Amino acid sequence: MTTPSTSLALTGLNALVIGGSSGIGEAIAHGYAAAGARVAIAGRVAPKLEAAAARLAERFPGTRGYVADVTDPLALASLAETVEQDFGQVDVLLPCQGTTIIKPTLDFTREEFNHIVATNQTSVFFACTTFGRAMLARGSGAIVNIASLSAHRGWPRACPYAMTKHAVLALTHTLAAEWGPQGVRVNAISPGFFLTDLNRDKMPPERKESALRRTPMGRFGELDELVGAAVYLASPAAGFVTGTVINVDGGYLASGI
Structure with a gap:
């Protein structure tokens, strides 16, 4: 019997983070x-993507950035072809666009x-x-999807978002069942309340107060606190x-009240 690996090192792996130009995606790309890992990031807005790629390359030479709107099928196909040609095979995929x-x-x-x-x-x-x-x-390969608290509960005033995040969990479970026999692992992370560019200004004060009140640890998460789970799953x-x-x-989902 082989000894199971306990290594969290991603040495020798290529990782692509879509939506890696800010927020959760950028934090995980750095992680x-x-x-x-050798890391490439992709994003839709060129100036934002280029700035994020420069921040990443400053710490980790050899990383790459690609401008792509992955809601466009042709742009997604082009991204896959370009990454394969000049960056190499993608061993770890984290689609974080949202x-x-x-x-x-x-x-x-x-x-x-x-x-x-x-998008989602x-x-x-x-x-x-x-x-x-x-x-x-x-x-072989690992995919880490980004779900949400809204994938597990009703989410008033954000119904389409909640629907898409429920779908991300269905996608994760289904691909895991279908692709597991061929060596490809598919998992997901459901972040709690992290203030990012996506939600910082969109969440009204009463929603932020409710989030803090219902989170047993009594605070918002720090983006770096998502990195460990993402590294482990990859x-x-x-x-x-x-x-x-x-x-x-x-502890939000565990609290039950």
Whole structure:
């Protein structure tokens, strides 16, 4: 019997973080690089992506940045081809792209709904299948999806967002079951309340107060506190872990009241 690995090192692995130009994605990209991976990030907005790539390369030479709007099928295919050509195979994929709008459900327009679904659900599905195809051919790879507290509960005033995050969990569980026999692991992280560029200004004061009151640890998370779970799920130490969701939420989902 082989001895199971307890290594959290990502040395020798290539990781791609989509949505890596800010917030959760950028924090995890730095964490993957610190754990030894060669890291590439992708983002939709060129100036923002280039600034994030420069910050990453300053600490970890050899990292790369790619401008791509992965809601566009042609741009996603081009990203996969370009990364494969000049960066190498993607061993670890973290699709972190996301957006939200907070408003009463009856007020959502079709355009707003379609935009949220295209970013949070459709592009995540096709990122997994686009990069997962090569992983399946090799018989190895790890995908770490980003879910949300809203994937586990009703989420008033953010219904389309909650729907997409429920879908991310369904995607994670289904791909884990389907791709496990071929050596590809698919897991997810459900972050609790972390103030990022996505939600800092969109969350009204009463929602922030409610979040703190219902979180047993009584504070918002720090982005670096997501890194450990992301590194673990990508690492050899998680070699027999697939279809799992790690809640990094200060006890929010456990509290039950």
